[in-house]
Each structure stands twice: as structure tokens, then as C-alpha cells.
Amino acid sequence: MDITFNEVSYVYQPNSPFEHRALNKLSFSIKSGSFVAVIGHTGSGKSTLIQHLNGLVRPTEGEVTIGDYRLKAGEKNKHLRELRKQVGVVFQYPEHQLFEETVAKDIAFGPLNFGVKEEEIKQRTAESMAAVHLPEEMLDRSPFDLSGGQMRRAAIAGVLAMEPKVLVLDEPTAGLDPSGQQEIMDMFYRLHKEKEGTTILVTHSMEDALAYADHIIILNHGEVYMEGPPLEIFTQREKLKQVQLDVPEVIEFLTRVKEQFGIEIPYTGQSIAELAKELSQLVQRGRVHE
Numbered sequence: 001m002d003i004t005f006n007e008v009s010y011v012y013q014p015n016s017p018f019e020h021r022a023l024n025k026l027s028f029s030i031k032s033g034s035f036v037a038v039i040g041h042t043g044s045g046k047s048t049l050i051q052h053l054n055g056l057v058r059p060t061e062g063e064v065t066i067g068d069y070r071l072k073a074g075e076k077n078k079h080l081r082e083l084r085k086q087v088g089v090v091f092q093y094p095e096h097q098l099f100e101e102t103v104a105k106d107i108a109f110g111p112l113n114f115g116v117k118e119e120e121i122k123q124r125t126a127e128s129m130a131a132v133h134l135p136e137e138m139l140d141r142s143p144f145d146l147s148g149g150q151m152r153r154a155a156i157a158g159v160l161a162m163e164p165k166v167l168v169l170d171e172p173t174a175g176l177d178p179s180g181q182q183e184i185m186d187m188f189y190r191l192h193k194e195k196e197g198t199t200i201l202v203t204h205s206m207e208d209a210l211a212y213a214d215h216i217i218i219l220n221h222g223e224v225y226m227e228g229p230p231l232e233i234f235t236q237r238e239k240l241k242q243v244q245l246d247v248p249e250v251i252e253f254l255t256r257v258k259e260q261f262g263i264e265i266p267y268t269g270q271s272i273a274e275l276a277k278e279l280s281q282l283v284q285r286g287r288v289h290e
């Protein structure tokens with residue numbers, strides 16, 4: 001589903017002493033099937049932006065379209081159920097929203113609410129558990145007896161069981177250890193490729209944005225500060241510094257190689273260790289002088 005924000009503003013607590021314009025005439029579009037990372041320092045408006053995507057908030061000004069669905073300032077949201085069927089949101093610390101007696105009941109909660117038949121729910125539950133790498137034996141356990149990482153996966157399985165066309169991820173790896181973070185992000189990336197849906201990731205990790213996204217949107221004070229393909233964005237160090245954002249380490253490495261050795265190693269998603277290996281091979285072959 002294509003998504004567009006057209007001159008969208010959002011004001012918290014209007015006409016009160018606490019009035020705050022969190023989004024200011026925001027315009028951008030997201031093509032169906034893309035993996036978009038939304039970045040920006042704290043308070044730049046990322047969470048407010050994504051809350052528009054499933055109708056949790058409605059624009060104060062402007063218009064949001066998600067496929068055929070339209071959220072317009074001044075108009076009551078109609079058919080929100082339809083929208084929420086299509087847009088799945090993994091909120092920060094999703095495990096805090098687990099509440100049922102068993103993992104199976106928790107995963108089935110959303111689909112049941114939307115009238116999905118029991119047989120189909122069973123099938124979706126099995127598929128979602130496999131996607132998040134949880135064994136089926138866990139379905140009968142209380143979600144509160146699982147480890148933190150397993151609880152996070154169970155909560156994510158509940159969102160996947162809705163089979164959303166758009167998956168919105170609000171810092172889905174916050175609080176996990178580095179290997180858990182990579183596993184979860186690799187899982188979302190694999191699902192994105194398999195399901196051919198649209199994925200929108202809010203992250204503070206420049207590394208994840210570079211590794212997984214095909215389009216970056218940087219917010220600053222509720223406005224689009226920069227947008228474009230990752231390599232185009234992350235090579236503009238000075239511009240990023242102005243909004244307190246860092247360049248991913250791997251891009252720093254490539255920049256240093258270019259400055260010191262005068263060569264450009266094409267970046268195709270390698271890690272720093274892999275790039276260092278490529279560089280040492282070039283040195284050994286005499287293509288580059290130390």
C-alpha cells in the first residue's frame with residue numbers, strides 16, 4: 001500500500017498552555033513494498049508520525065493516505081477497523097502489552113477480534129510462531145513465564161498473526177542485547193522480503209537504518225530534514241551533525257579508506273571486518289600502498 005503525508009501538522013493539547021506542534025507541514029510518500037527507516041533525535045516527532053498510520057491520532061492539518069484509506073484534518077475517522085487490519089504496529093517494548101493466560105490466546109486475540117475463523121487462526125498462529133523462532137510447545141505457556149526476549153517474540157507474533165500489509169516498528173530492539181537485536185532485525189528483514197509488504201522502522205540505530213532500509217526519512221522539529229537512499233544520506237556527515245546524528249561506523253571506515261588510500265570500495269552491505277579484509281587483499285595484490 002502506498003502511503004502519503006500531505007502537509008500534515010499535529011498539535012498536542014491545542015489552545016492550552018501545553019500546546020505543542022509536534023509535526024509541522026510534513027510531506028513525503030512511501031512506495032508500497034519499501035523498507036523505510038524514520039530517524040531523528042528525541043522529540044523530533046517520530047512516534048507522533050507513526051501513530052497516524054493506524055489512526056491512533058488524526059492530523060490537525062493536512063491529510064494522510066494509506067492505500068485507499070484517508071485520514072483528514074477535521075473529518076472523523078471512519079472504518080478504523082479496516083485500517084487497523086492492514087497496518088500492524090509493534091510498539092516500543094511490545095511485551096508490556098501481553099495480557100492473556102497463554103501465548104496462544106495472546107496471539108489469537110487480534111485475529112479473533114477481527115472475525116478470523118478458528119481454523120485460520122490456528123494456521124496463522126503456527127506460522128507466526130515459526131517466523132519469530134518460538135517452538136510450538138510454548139503456545140500453552142503463560143507469556144509471563146517466558147524470558148524477556150521470548151516475551152518480545154510472542155508479542156511480535158501477535159502482530160504478525162494479523163497479516164498486516166504495512167508493518168510499523170517503533171524501536172523494536174530497544175533493551176535487547178546486541179545478538180538479540182540483530183536476530184530480531186534479521187527476522188523483520190526476512191519477513192519483509194517474503195511478504196512483499198511495506199515496513200516502516202523507527203530507530204536510533206544508524207547501523208540498522210543503513211543495513212535494512214532502502215529509504216531514509218530524517219525528522220527534525222517535526223519537519224522532514226532529509227530523505228533519500230541510505231548511502232546518499234549517510235555520506236553527508238556535516239548535515240547529519242547539525243541534527244546530532246552520527247554517520248554509521250561502516251561509512252566512517254569507507255571515508256577513511258578513501259582519504260588515506262585514495263580508493264573507493266563499493267558498499268554492498270559488508271561489515272567492517274569484511275571491508276577490512278577486502279582492503280588487505282587490495283594491499284597484498286599491490287593495488288593499494290599502505
Ligand SMILES: Nc1ncnc2c1ncn2[C@@H]1O[C@H](COP(=O)(O)OP(=O)(O)OP(=O)(O)O)[C@@H](O)[C@H]1O
Nearest residue numbers: 012013020022040041042043044045046047048049
Ligand atoms: N501528550 C503530549 N502532550 C504534549 N506534547 C507532547 C505529547 N506527546 C509528545 N509531545 C511532544 O511532541 C514532540 C514529539 O514527540 P514524539 O514522541 O513524537 O517524538 P519522538 O521523535 O518519537 O521522540 P523519542 O525518540 O524520544 O521517542 C516532543 O517534543 C514531545 O515532548
